[in-house]
Amino acid sequence: MPELPEVETVRRGLEPVMAGARIQRVEQRRPDLRFPFPERFIERLQGRTVREVGRRAKYLTLLLDDGLTLISHLGMSGSFRIEGAAGDELPGQYHYERSKNQAHDHVVFHLTRPDDTSWTVTFNDPRRFGFMLLAGPDEIVSIKALAGLGMEPTGNALNGEALSDLFRGRRTPLKAALLDQRLIAGLGNIYVCEALWRAGLSPMREAGSIAGRPGRSTSRADRLADAIRGVIAEAIEAGGSSLRDHMKTDGSLGYFQHSFSVYDREGEPCSRPGCRGLVRRSVQSGRSTFHCASCQR
DNA sequence: AAGTGAACCTGAAGGC
DNA sequence: TGCCTTCAGGTTCACT
Structure with missing residues (x-):
């Protein structure tokens, strides 16, 4: 979990x-x-x-x-x-x-x-x-x-400029870069999919393509940094609240009570307002990727 | 160097 | 009911 x-x-x-x-x-x-x-x-x-x-x-x-x-x-x-x-x-x-x-x-x-x-x-x-x-x-x-662990995806240290500097020049897919614990430490398959959806970025895009000039951010990097911090903060919040339930009732830690926007929602309509796309499942480096090809570019 | 696939291990879920 | 296949939140290693 x-x-x-x-x-x-x-x-x-x-x-x-x-x-x-x-x-x-x-x-x-x-x-x-x-x-x-x-x-x-x-x-x-x-x-x-x-x-x-x-x-x-x-x-x-x-x-x-x-x-x-x-x-x-x-x-x-x-x-x-x-x-x-x-x-x-x-x-x-x-x-x-x-x-x-x-x-x-x-x-x-x-x-x-x-x-x-x-x-x-x-x-x-x-x-x-x-x-x-x-x-x-x-x-x-x-x-x-x-x-070898990279930066924590919590707090203000993870901003657009930091992401831009981390990903500059990397040709690996954005999804793989976000899962690389040497760059950002703590993200896993679910929250990477969720953060990319929030940021409206394709998991297949080259990681380096969201970078700006050294020391500079881009709107894509800013959006992604915001999405990562937001997703993680909300998930911690949800876990924290479900922990009390877990003490009283069962072994779940809120994970399963969580509703995701794209993760494990293959075939469902994209929930972004105005988007007509469907959530697609694909495989990147052996792991399931869920994304909406219509609004994640 | 970068990317993919397999390996580690058990259990749940789905197809037939 | 049961048997078979596929898949799962992670990490590491071996290969092209």
């Missing part, structure tokens, strides 16, 4: 339980996910206190009191679920628990908080494309996964 907004939603869900909590015990139920777990994974976590629950692009980061950071990626199907040990801290938790196949519960963190409440945080990942890494204070910058 995880592009940046979903990972941020997960972060916000974990923070109130994990930040400040002591990791009493860790259950690691298999030797690997996508990669083998780090050496002495359990031993290095048990007894530590979580100082911060952070996020970089699609990675969650748990900073511990000894300077170690647990870096976690959800892959395609990873999720965390929180359960109060007393059983009644989270109303409706039973329903949520039942909705998951516990055969894919791979890691369980047993936590205690300063107020003496006890919790478990369980990592579930059917496809096992997720992974966990440990990095010491000096290693964190050299962790390969994080080292």
Whole structure:
């Protein structure tokens, strides 16, 4: 489920339980996910206190009191679920628990908080494309996964000029450039399709074609930057609001309650006012692209 | 260098 | 009902 907004939603869900909590015990139920777990994974976590629950692009980061950071990626199907040990801290938790196949519960963190409440945080990942890494204070910058990441698509740093400079001279399709985590870190297939639709730009257009002269923006780059920031901000907002529902009722994180303009809407009429086009599905570098050829140029 | 396709793995959904 | 194929939010690697 995880592009940046979903990972941020997960972060916000974990923070109130994990930040400040002591990791009493860790259950690691298999030797690997996508990669083998780090050496002495359990031993290095048990007894530590979580100082911060952070996020970089699609990675969650748990900073511990000894300077170690647990870096976690959800892959395609990873999720965390929180359960109060007393059983009644989270109303409706039973329903949520039942909705998951516990055969894919791979890691369980047993936590205690300063107020003496006890919790478990369980990592579930059917496809096992997720992974966990440990990095010491000096290693964190050299962790390969994080080292090459581009700018976050949130906030004012991502503007037309920045996009123009990032994409200048690139002949790769705009879609591929936006998915390239080395340029912008955190976008995935859904939000790239959505942002391109909002900006009225074709996914097939050369990335460099929206660039202006060095240090200058263009109206296309401005539109795209606005669309990206808007889509991401709204998705985080939606995830944040659905997180409360998720606590009460089921395991969905708003993803499925989200209505997209083009993603997974093949054959439907384009929803841009005045546009008569239909949403088309195509394949770019092995992944589905959804766009309206009539209004996305 | 840039682009594509396959690989990793399980489960859901659709066609017949 | 069941069997088969296709597809899925990500990343990485091998090839042309």
